[in-house]
Amino acid sequence: xxxxxxxxxxxxxxxxxxxxxxxxxxxxxxxxxxxxxxxxxxxxxxxxxxxxxxxxxxxxxxxxxxxxxxxxxxxxxxxxxxxxxxxxxxxxxxxxxxxxxxxxxxxxxxxxxxxxxxxxxxxxxxxxxxxxxxxxxxxxxxxxxxxxxxxxxxxxxxxxxxxxxxxxxxxxxxxxxxxxxxxxxxxxxxxxxxxxxxxxxxxxxxxxxxxxxxxxxxxxxxxxxxxxxxxxxxxxxxxxxxxxxxxxxxxxxxxxxxxxxxxxxxxxxxxxxxxxxxxxxxxxxxxxxxxxxxxxxxxxxxxxxxxxxxxxxxxxxxxxxxxxxxxxxxxxxxxxxxxxxxxxxxxxx
Amino acid sequence: xxxxxxxxxxxxxxxxxxxxxxxxxxxxxxxxxxxxxxxxxxxxxxxxxxxxxxxxxxxxxxxxxxxxxxxxxxxxxxxxxxxxxxxxxxxxxxxxxxxxxxxxxxxxxxxxxxxxxxxxxxxxxxxxxxxxxxxxxxxxxxxxxxxxxxxxxxxxxxxxxxxxxxxxxxxxxxxxxxxxxxxxxxxxxxxxxxxxxxxxxxxxxxxxxxxxxxxxxxxxxxxxxxxxxxxxxxxxxxxxxxxxxxxxxxxxxxxxxxxxxxxxxxxxxxxxxxxxxxxxxxxxxxxxxxxxxxxxxxxxxxxxxxxxxxxxxxxxxxxxxxxxxxxxxxxxxxxxxxxxxxxxxxxxx
Numbered sequence: 001x002x003x004x005x006x007x008x009x010x011x012x013x014x015x016x017x018x019x020x021x022x023x024x025x026x027x028x029x030x031x032x033x034x035x036x037x038x039x040x041x042x043x044x045x046x047x048x049x050x051x052x053x054x055x056x057x058x059x060x061x062x063x064x065x066x067x068x069x070x071x072x073x074x075x076x077x078x079x080x081x082x083x084x085x086x087x088x089x090x091x092x093x094x095x096x097x098x099x100x101x102x103x104x105x106x107x108x109x110x111x112x113x114x115x116x117x118x119x120x121x122x123x124x125x126x127x128x129x130x131x132x133x134x135x136x137x138x139x140x141x142x143x144x145x146x147x148x149x150x151x152x153x154x155x156x157x158x159x160x161x162x163x164x165x166x167x168x169x170x171x172x173x174x175x176x177x178x179x180x181x182x183x184x185x186x187x188x189x190x191x192x193x194x195x196x197x198x199x200x201x202x203x204x205x206x207x208x209x210x211x212x213x214x215x216x217x218x219x220x221x222x223x224x225x226x227x228x229x230x231x232x233x234x235x236x237x238x239x240x241x242x243x244x245x246x247x248x249x250x251x252x253x254x255x256x257x258x259x260x261x262x263x264x265x266x267x268x269x270x271x272x273x274x275x276x277x278x279x280x281x282x283x284x285x286x287x288x289x290x291x292x293x294x295x296x297x298x299x300x301x302x303x304x305x306x307x308x309x310x311x312x313x314x315x316x317x318x319x320x321x322x323x324x325x326x327x328x329x330x331x332x333x334x335x336x337x338x339x340x341x342x343x344x345x346x347x348x349x
Numbered sequence: 350x351x352x353x354x355x356x357x358x359x360x361x362x363x364x365x366x367x368x369x370x371x372x373x374x375x376x377x378x379x380x381x382x383x384x385x386x387x388x389x390x391x392x393x394x395x396x397x398x399x400x401x402x403x404x405x406x407x408x409x410x411x412x413x414x415x416x417x418x419x420x421x422x423x424x425x426x427x428x429x430x431x432x433x434x435x436x437x438x439x440x441x442x443x444x445x446x447x448x449x450x451x452x453x454x455x456x457x458x459x460x461x462x463x464x465x466x467x468x469x470x471x472x473x474x475x476x477x478x479x480x481x482x483x484x485x486x487x488x489x490x491x492x493x494x495x496x497x498x499x500x501x502x503x504x505x506x507x508x509x510x511x512x513x514x515x516x517x518x519x520x521x522x523x524x525x526x527x528x529x530x531x532x533x534x535x536x537x538x539x540x541x542x543x544x545x546x547x548x549x550x551x552x553x554x555x556x557x558x559x560x561x562x563x564x565x566x567x568x569x570x571x572x573x574x575x576x577x578x579x580x581x582x583x584x585x586x587x588x589x590x591x592x593x594x595x596x597x598x599x600x601x602x603x604x605x606x607x608x609x610x611x612x613x614x615x616x617x618x619x620x621x622x623x624x625x626x627x628x629x630x631x632x633x634x635x636x637x638x639x640x641x642x643x644x645x646x647x648x649x650x651x652x653x654x655x656x657x658x659x660x661x662x663x664x665x666x667x668x669x670x671x672x673x674x675x676x677x678x679x680x681x682x683x684x685x686x687x688x689x690x691x692x693x694x695x696x697x698x
């Protein structure tokens with residue numbers, strides 16, 4: 001059975017909004033975020049409330065940018081890494097938009113995009129807003145150690161991004177927008193549409209080390225990508241760019257090796273493929289194997305990729321958020337780390 | 350904006366499967382479950398693995414009953430109460446069906462039905478399997494106290510059902526089935542179709558006591574129900590039966606009072622409305638305010654309601670799973686308990 005859904009009406013992404021934390025704001029994607037915190041508490045008295053506020057700001061700003069009101073939104077789909085989706089649930093309480101909670105660990109952004117696209121493409125809702133978030137301080141204390149403990153991180157560990165991203169999907173194409181290039185020349189912005197999506201299967205490569213997330217998720221990313229190419233009859237070079245979510249340096253290398261083993265040309269992989277976890281920080285920022293967390297791909301897709309597409313610098317992109325489905329107790333019960341990845345094909349018009 | 354989605358092709362529920370634990374098997378719905386455990390470990394060495402196995406059995410048996418194979422299933426949507434959906438994620442790893450994790454606390458069954466119906470109704474997937482589970486022992490130790498502690502439960506507390514339920518949704522109507530009535534007369538079974546669904550908003554009534562889940566969720570159930578009636582232009586008596594998920598005795602009474610306050614006739618409410626949390630146990634079973642957990646409504650809907658409909662004893666049902674979106678840490682941060690409820694309208698043909 002094919003895993004790929006074709007969106008016949010190709011829903012539009014009317015707007016996007018991305019937030020980075022302090023560290024993310026000091027990284028290489030600074031200019032692509034819509035807003036960066038200069039204090040990761042965001043004025044709240046707990047990290048969890050700060051993360052929830054980041055998600056809420058992303059979603060409300062996204063709705064505002066699309067010139068919509070919360071009453072215009074038929075459904076909101078979002079998720080995060082916190083137990084019982086604390087960031088999303090409390091954000092949804094404040095916004096009072098019909099809400100569907102999604103959990104795909106760090107694959108949440110493309111899982112939400114997939115289901116949001118189905119709702120708009122199938123004309124079930126005219127406007128759907130989706131989002132995802134993560135916060136270094138909430139994730140560390142939930143999955144690893146109390147922050148105060150200051151434990152040493154192995155070189156394979158990744159840094160959970162303090163970030164959030166949201167997109168508004170619609171059957172309408174929205175208003176015409178323009179932008180000025182470096183020479184001040186005015187251009188029309190492209191419109192970004194969701195063309196298809198591939199739902200991932202859970203793949204477990206047997207990795208048991210919670211500091212080796214990239215290795216645990218890479219086989220799922222490759223499985224989804226190859227299934228996407230097979231279902232659509234496409235070659236990797238159909239895309240101008242392919243991005244995975246948060247595999248980091250180690251996982252990205254594994255993906256490149258596995259794709260090369262499957263017969264795809266190495267230079268092509270090198271030219272087309274990148275990973276948000278390797279893009280969001282610079283090595284000087286001491287994040288070891290790169291970024292991770294739902295917010296990593298959410299902010300890079302809603303910030304960098306979406307904006308590059310609107311400017312026509314990327315016209316066909318395949319975005320693949322990647323999730324490690326371990327729980328806070330499964331490792332103690334001897335379980336390995338299952339991975340999952342969902343792919344969304346975007347195109348400009 | 351309307352919260353109700355109309356399913357134009359009205360997807361069929363080709364099959365259902367429900368499992369109860371030992372206590373549930375000793376309760377009043379015994380005969381309606383497809384299978385009851387006589388040992389809640391289900392042969393596994395942890396409660397979490399037992400719960401995951403219950404969900405896996407429900408889903409595989411559901412697929413088998415519909416005369417399908419895992420390869421025929423385009424998507425599987427499921428969720429549970431465990432942190433990071435441990436039961437669902439590990440079940441999905443074993444089944445290798447394209448997987449979308451859903452979190453709506455105890456509202457998960459109708460949330461999965463909603464999104465599964467959208468996928469089949471919109472012709473994105475021909476066959477979609479959905480499910481949800483809970484287990485008393487996994488939920489108690491995650492949300493409340495270690496089981497060994499044996500703490501006393503207040504009268505308002507509910508008992509998390511050890512139960513799972515699954516349904517297979519399809520665009521096809523499936524094979525004709527028959528059943529024998531008490532006199533041995535053979536009848537054709539009805540087919541059960543999904544007619545519409547109402548996505549709930551998060552409603553917080555300000556309840557802060559984690560032993561008052563019914564009170565916390567009841568306002569969300571009423572909000573979704575009244576919005577459903579308004580969107581569809583229906584009166585409560587359009588339905589033969591309306592079921593909420595797991596409000597228990599206290600929550601059920603609050604719903605009846607709030608509906609009566611909204612102008613609906615008390616006798617009509619009494620005649621039509623029931624709550625799975627009050628149906629799954631008998632008072633003699635010492636469960637205080639009734640049952641709760643994702644598995645409560647999942648098993649009652651996939652067992653009792655679905656089978657009653659197939660026999661033509663109920664022809665129009667509105668099922669409303671209800672969720673309390675508190676997290677394991679939000680109460681410690683002074684937060685009240687947000688509630689949510691999603692409604693699904695079922696009809697026979």
